[in-house]
Amino acid sequence: MTKNLATEELADQLHSAAIRLLRLVRVQDAASGIAPARLSALSVIVFGGPISLRDLAKAEQVRPPTMSRIVDALETQGLARRRIDQKDRRAVLIAATKKGATLLKQGRKRRVKFLASYLSRLDRVELSLIADALGAIQRALQPR
Amino acid sequence: MTKNLATEELADQLHSAAIRLLRLVRVQDAASGIAPARLSALSVIVFGGPISLRDLAKAEQVRPPTMSRIVDALETQGLARRRIDQKDRRAVLIAATKKGATLLKQGRKRRVKFLASYLSRLDRVELSLIADALGAIQRALQPR
């Protein structure tokens, strides 16, 4: 049982680090001029490709009506477009426009560069410790 | 310059991992019955101790009026209490009640146990890779 306790302690620290990390980079999002929920949804469609409203809502952990309105706003801002799914005409497929993809990627870049500026405090050895851990973290977080 | 590019690549992966991690554990918060903004503010006062409304707003990256209403709700739910700062009677000090601290810690526990259940897929070696990286990550994220 000692092992389980140690795993929980590790989970706790990893969890706290993730919170602090995202709190830190979130400051950069103001520069994008897009509201947070819209930015987050846009990131799913930019990196994941066209997706139904239902699946997008699931990915963002919100209900379909909420996502419907967020997509309304993205369309109004010219960042995404709906089209009817010809395989199931009840459904709608949501895709990013070129403008949406560009904006999202710029914002992501700002966040990443900002985070990188913090990582640059570390020496070569510390950076490779992180690189080595990332594979394990990614594997652990796979959906089951 | 190769080094800077590598650091950015690392930052990108770390950033994505943090997003996925928090998206994963967030599902557990529904069980707490507390709205997200309130839960997040509560966590700051539980772990950081009494704090002024202004500083709490800063910590949560919101404006004072927003935080004032969140604290209203926390007080109504019996999770936090305001008291006047006797060193500066304009200011207010916000502290968690016992109930608030208990609830927050239970919620945190749920998140951490849930994350730990994912980490338990990893073997001893992978877990120590993460443990070794955490120190470096924590150091990098220190406010400057």
Add this chain to the structure above:
DNA sequence: GTCATCGATTAGCTATGCTAATTATTCTCT
């Protein structure tokens, strides 16, 4: 002691979350 400044709140707006109800399409089943 007066006046500017500062912390918190109130008022009023927009955005984002929800459930319930509606509409259109698809699926099931005889």
Add this chain to the structure above:
DNA sequence: AGAGAATAATTAGCATAGCTAATCGATGAC
């Protein structure tokens, strides 16, 4: 094939959470 159930999205209406501007009381500067 057609009736009815199930499903995808939207609309309506509510609560929560974000903002700025304006206000009130306490503090600080001079």
